Amino acid sequence: VTRAHVVIVGAGFGGISAARALRGANADVLVVDRRNYHLFQPLLYQVASGLLDPSEIAQPVRTLLRHQRNADVRMNEVRAIDLERRVVRTDAGDLPYDHLIVAAGAVTNHFGNRDIAAHTLALKGLNDALTLRGEVLERFERAAECADERERRRLLTFVIAGAGPTGVEFAGALCELFSHLLPKDFPRLDFAPVRVILIEGRNRVLEAFRPRLAAKAEEVLRRRGVEMVFGRRVVGADERGIRLDDGTRIESATVIWTAGVRASWLGEQLTEKVGRLGRVAVRPTLQLAGHDEVQVIGDMAELGDRGEVLPMLAPVAIQQGEHAGRNVIAQLGGGAATPFRYRDKGTMATVGRNHAVVQLGPIRLSGFIGWLMWLFVHLLYIITFRSKAVVLLNWAWNYIFYDRPARLITEISPDIGTDTSNEEATR
Ligand SMILES: Cc1cc2nc3c(=O)[nH]c(=O)nc-3n(C[C@H](O)[C@H](O)[C@H](O)COP(=O)(O)OP(=O)(O)OC[C@H]3O[C@@H](n4cnc5c(N)ncnc54)[C@H](O)[C@@H]3O)c2cc1C
Numbered sequence: 001v002t003r004a005h006v007v008i009v010g011a012g013f014g015g016i017s018a019a020r021a022l023r024g025a026n027a028d029v030l031v032v033d034r035r036n037y038h039l040f041q042p043l044l045y046q047v048a049s050g051l052l053d054p055s056e057i058a059q060p061v062r063t064l065l066r067h068q069r070n071a072d073v074r075m076n077e078v079r080a081i082d083l084e085r086r087v088v089r090t091d092a093g094d095l096p097y098d099h100l101i102v103a104a105g106a107v108t109n110h111f112g113n114r115d116i117a118a119h120t121l122a123l124k125g126l127n128d129a130l131t132l133r134g135e136v137l138e139r140f141e142r143a144a145e146c147a148d149e150r151e152r153r154r155l156l157t158f159v160i161a162g163a164g165p166t167g168v169e170f171a172g173a174l175c176e177l178f179s180h181l182l183p184k185d186f187p188r189l190d191f192a193p194v195r196v197i198l199i200e201g202r203n204r205v206l207e208a209f210r211p212r213l214a215a216k217a218e219e220v221l222r223r224r225g226v227e228m229v230f231g232r233r234v235v236g237a238d239e240r241g242i243r244l245d246d247g248t249r250i251e252s253a254t255v256i257w258t259a260g261v262r263a264s265w266l267g268e269q270l271t272e273k274v275g276r277l278g279r280v281a282v283r284p285t286l287q288l289a290g291h292d293e294v295q296v297i298g299d300m301a302e303l304g305d306r307g308e309v310l311p312m313l314a315p316v317a318i319q320q321g322e323h324a325g326r327n328v329i330a331q332l333g334g335g336a337a338t339p340f341r342y343r344d345k346g347t348m349a350t351v352g353r354n355h356a357v358v359q360l361g362p363i364r365l366s367g368f369i370g371w372l373m374w375l376f377v378h379l380l381y382i383i384t385f386r387s388k389a390v391v392l393l394n395w396a397w398n399y400i401f402y403d404r405p406a407r408l409i410t411e412i413s414p415d416i417g418t419d420t421s422n423e424e425a426t427r
Pocket of ligand 1: 314315
């Protein structure tokens, strides 16, 4: 009897938890990812702001699955999925499957604006974070040698577009870097012109949070020196800066785009009609309509039938991964897939040192207690013990000495896979 082949596309939160749920299943599990590592995206901004090193938030997929005897790993780019022939097409050939779990996550969404894509920096992958870290530090090197005052101001103006958790967390981290650390590295540079500007199309930060918590976060950000512009969208970008929808221009050498993500373009391979933000409307069981052998999970999936759209969050992907694995096991045993139920783990965002906002069912926390909870939960989810220990050590070091030791400028190209680059690739 030949064993069933289960192919999992993506080794992110969803893919890894699906693979682990299939431990011991009577099937060969193959995890395919274009990268050789699993990335803990919630702490990416700490790499971008010089606090953590890449290996602390990313682990080789092969290491994570090395004790799972029925699992194998491929580092390949998935280019297409042929649902009729049941094969995943990669840059290194076809991978046949009996069961497929698609967990390719999301990409930065520039809403198709090529100028914005070309002149802003993203924060989605490890290379993005390292690029961003290098660019931010490089601006200070240039400013230190710049005689022209206007240009120095431009170099020292940092714009963040999008005040969701990523924008807010990065703004807080930049302020800490600029107020405590870089003045020591650049004692002769005047820091008065340094600006961090957060731009948000809606009328407040952290739209997913209760207004009261968001207001607290805003207050802390303002106190720490972040300027906030609400009700305005960035509609254009060039080498000199950005343009807002009311015509205002902001001269800035560094614009960070955290205004949105959209599901991987692989979704378009699975259905002709993708939902909002490119997500695939799956059945309550996570299965693709008309294809019991295919499940779509995590950022790529949009639950359709119950009218419920789950947020693009790590706990959703993790729980769906576990569920998808269990569904495959049930199907292998001759049973049927069961509907997925999400256990809400709440949301949280830190605004920097000593302050985070937490929303967990009826519980709402902010300030120091929220921050401790944020630290605890993030530490809990970091995948290996070694990373937990090193991250904790780095946090403690930073807390006591205000130090962000990973302040290296390295030559890196940003991650592939933004909305505009994929659009070109699939043409
Ligand atoms: C900066 C940032 C901060 C975040 N902070 C939080 C937070 O604090 N809390 C929270 O709950 N969530 C947070 N999220 C969201 C969370 O990371 C995602 O919801 C989660 O990662 C989704 O899991 P996934 O398995 O669907 O996709 P991912 O974890 O993104 O994994 C997708 C995988 O698929 C691979 N892949 C994609 N396309 C291909 C291809 N064509 N071929 C081969 N491989 C491919 C990718 O390399 C990747 O490894 C954050 C996201 C970002 C970007």
